[in-house]
Amino acid sequence: MPFSEDDLRAALKRKDPGPEFTRKVMAQLSERDARNAGQQSRSGWRLPWLRLGPVLAAAAVIVMLLGGAWVGYQSYQQHQREAQIRKHQQELAEEQAREQTILALRITSEKLNYVLKKVNGALPEDVRIRRQRL
């Protein structure tokens, strides 16, 4: 069935939704404005807390980091002190061992000198002279 462009225009002619439409839109707007105002006042009350939250979190992180660093530094210092004490004790032990070794060598040397004198005193004259020449 043929139809003209005018038929299409007539079929698609603008229709008015009625006078109630504007009233409904305006009512929805006021309702939404009231809702937004309520939300804003509530969020306004919460706002300082919302702003304070990140600051508190950052402060907590900083305190934790500083605390951790302090504990770490203390532990390091303790470790250093213990190492120094160990080193000192080791040095003392070494010194004592050295002194004891020197004393032992000195005693041994005196004993040997004594034995040598005894042996030299017991030998005949000509052997003593020969040894002295050698």
Add this chain to the structure above:
Amino acid sequence: MSDGQQEVRMTESLERVAAGDAAAFAEIVGEHQSMVFSIALHYLQDRSLAEDVAQEVFLELYQNIQAIESADHLKFWLRRVAVHRCIDQGRRRNHRRETALDGLPEPAMESGMADPALLGKLRQTLDGLPEKQRMIVILRYQEDLGPAEIAELLRMPVNTVKSTLHRSVEELRKKLTRKLGEVRYAIF
């Protein structure tokens, strides 16, 4: 009222709305409600859905009123947002057809000479077209927009709009002929 006077009045209303005058916004709604509502009604073929979409468009306008620069811009903005909301709503509805056309006033009373049965069939047949084609036909014959204006609204090349419009009218013609043929067959 001439187009020039209407434009001046709308520009004044926009300035008043920007200054916080709610009554001025009601004037804007009253002036453009038939345009927005009819785009939605002809596209969705459902009066209640069309009203919802039109209300949504005006609420969105209220939120973005500061961005509107002139009366022409207002009209363009309303058409574009209406088109996109209709397409979104149509997709959500997912081809669930509700024949609410029965509740509409008969167009013959408005157009005088046209055959009411033909106009009703035309609208029904239009509902069977794909979304872009349907919107192009509505913008061309309801809003009397040229292909360039439709192309700008739908962000499509002008030639695509022209060819789609031609194809859509042909398709409407074929579908309508088929539909009326079936009716005749059922009668005889």
